[in-house]
Amino acid sequence: MSIQAGWEAVIGLEIHTQLATQSKIFSGAATAFGAEPNSQACAVDLGLPGVLPVLNAEAVRMAALFGLAVGAKVALESTFDRKNYFYPDLPKGYQISQLAQPIVVGGTVVISVGEGEKAVQKTIHLTRAHLEEDAGKSLHEDFAGLTGIDLNRAGTPLIEIVSEPEMSSAAEAVAYARKIHAMVQYLGICDGNMQEGSFRVDANVSVRRCGDTQLGTRTEVKNVNSFRFLERAIDYEINRQIELIEDGGRVQQQTRLYDPDQDETRMMRTKEAADDYRYFPDPDLLPVIIAPETLQAWQASLPELPDAKAARYQTQYALSAYDSLVLTSAKATAAYFEQTLAAMGQAGDAKLIANWVTGTLAAQLNKEGLDINQSPVSADFLAQLLLRVVDNTLSNKLAKDVFDALWAGEGTPDAIIDARGLKQITDTGAIEAMVAGILADHPDKVAEYRAGKDKLFGFFVGLVMKAAKGKANPQQLNDVLKSSLGSCGEACGEEGAQ
């Protein structure tokens, strides 16, 4: 959606990323999602009197990996602070977070907005990323007139990744969020599951008239849990703010929630005065010290990240910049692509796979709302299917039919080809016989063609293909038909080949 002329939007994101540690950030309790309420909360998570936090070293490593991956400064010494506020799902009455000395400062990511050759790149700067503990959950629906508290999530390690307000459209914001989402999954530090809340985005949105140098008053849209909703929430908020100002109103600093059912944002609370969280250094925790050698070892352990992988795809596989970008935009997509390529062995055709993964497969996944790692067609099956394309067993058209059958779970590619008799007719003699038969049945049309009515070529192709039940190799059919019909006069061209 484009922004109304004369206006511009300023957007910054805060992304709460749950780290994929086995245990919590300050206790030994497990972090798995979906357990019985309060079954994964120990005395420390419950904030019982007398308990003390002990930092999980793995959370520090994961946060540092993120910092290294975005080229940020990873602080060799960082500290924890207490953010004090009362809420029933915050057991201690404070959240342990990092304010004064966060573990990650700065960093950049490059985003790409737009499709194909029109894609434009933009560098987004990060302000910081800090370690903190997640709160529990308030369950307002389950008990009439009461609120239930589930503290399983309390103490789950998070990094809050804060961007500079450098995005100017919902599309840019989504591209940035997707890029961070890809990075944390490449790094193996977050499962990326947005439905389960592993990756939650808050968008700070303000608008101003083009040319204004001062930022407008911002609103914060909290806890958006899908990229599609993020885009719609930001678009809604931009338009709401512009309309409000044009109608003579004033944007209030507010926290808002996006309601996907109504496709609108609604006020959650006003923030006229800044909240006073009475931050102070947590006296229960020592500063986090990372030895320079440790940081070097972590740097050396970084996996290949999306940008590097995309560059490699262009040089190694001669893929286009756009295909490379799309294939590497999610770790699972790149893994699927690479597995398909590997499974095809010597006959592997990167361009062909790229076309299928970004085309047919992506369309089908999108249609059914599935992630690539939920695809009913595995990388191995796609490889077997494409091997039959490469060896001319299947036309692209037939391959699509087999793909659909694979999607429906009808068996292996070869079994489907056999069962449906889809094997392409590549026997030249057989095709010649079919062509001869068709031409013999339509002497008048043959004469018209030879008199120069070249459009009839397609008519013959269709008849032969029908006779072959669609299985004739199209190229061979063209060749045989052309030589059988002979010249069609000066105008006769190459058309008809499908």
Add this chain to the structure above:
Amino acid sequence: MVSYHLNTLTQLRAGLDSRAFSARELTVHFLNRIAVHDGALNSFITQTPEQALQAADLADKRLAAGESGSLLGIPYAHKDIFCTAGVRTTCASKMLGNWVAPYDATVHHKLNAAGAVLLGKTNMDEFAMGSSNENSAFGAVKNPWDHAAVPGGSSGGSAAAVAARLVPIATGTDTGGSIRQPAAYCGITGIKPTYGRVSRFGMIAYASSLDQGGVLGVSAADCAVMLQVMAGHDARDSTSAPVPVPDYAAQLAQPMAGLRIGVPRQWFTQGLAVSVAARIDDALLELEALGATRVAIDLPDAALALAAYYLIAPAEASSNLSRFDGVRFGHRCDHPRDLNDLYERSRSEGFGAEVQRRILIGTYALSAGYYDAFYVRAQRARRQIAAHFAAAFAHCDVIAGPVAPTVAFDLGAHSADPATMYLEDIYTIPVNLAGLPGMSIPVGFAGGRPVGMQLIGPAFSESRLLAVAHQYQQHTDWHQHMPAAYREDVL
């Protein structure tokens, strides 16, 4: 009938090991004393006779099996701030009334494993906030030397119980003087170790950067035995120190010759009662006679320390006590109308006046716009105080001075004016701010009430402090004095 309560831990140990008496007999003896005397003193919040007898029987079995151990079969009491699975932990607050921890504090775990026999949990100022033990939801504690006097606080219950020999020894905690000051007021020996020496896990927090568990006993030698068991690094407390624990008992005989005792000039001026100063001077003469030399030093920050403490400690407390919100445990008001009502009434009803005062002070000190002026400056003052101690220790090995400006005051004397009450801690607070170990040892009486002398050492010099105290106690008998009303056997 043997008067076990007149024995040292060393004597009790020997008796248990030689089967002169059993842990059960010992336990029954002290349980009887508690039963007879504590009605007047109110030094216990919870007595655990049944569990104590079970623990004593277990200790006797272990002894019979040939085991020994410094505390195996020795009765003791916990300040009611240490979490004990199965026995309620109240912190002397209505807020925690009947709360039972589902886990043991590290200190309790260690004492339990050592076979020590818990007789009960002692009274204290609510959440360890106070210097008189009058701030307890379970009522004030009386000083065994004079029932009109306070026992000091916040570990007043432990101090009174040990002074009356209701238990041979007890745990305490010290955030601004809460072991040393009641030890002084009750004429017993107390040690607050270096910050990080004893695990804080399971010790309900008042001010996390200052709180430290320690011991109140009859003598330095007794304290050394119990501290030995309590001390050491704990993986569950990030602020506990990974520093090896020396053998305290083995080092009690360190020679005094050549020991330089620093005496802060500024601590013997206005504000210190003349009679208290005189008793401390006597004690210093005694130490000199034992071979130590006296060195005048400067510790100019006492008033600054008091101000810094009453910002830092309440600031941390305001946050530490946020978890008492009526949602998951502790006191909850009846029929809350909404969430804010639940918070406001639960906390207003559950916390006493002094706790509420400190939460408010701390909340204010951390508020936007005041944080830099109060909390940040207080932390700067704290660093300055630590630096002045470090400079002083370039000239001396141990610092000696008063524990408190006066002897124990009368119950109710300072109730109307919290600021004068806060002055009680002026000599002890700097030690907490600097994280150093400090002791209080009895050095005589003024007006019939005990006087304590404070000993302060560099970080992790507990063995030196204990040795100085021990050698003083080898040549004096102030630590053996006990209030006459509690001397006799009860049965």
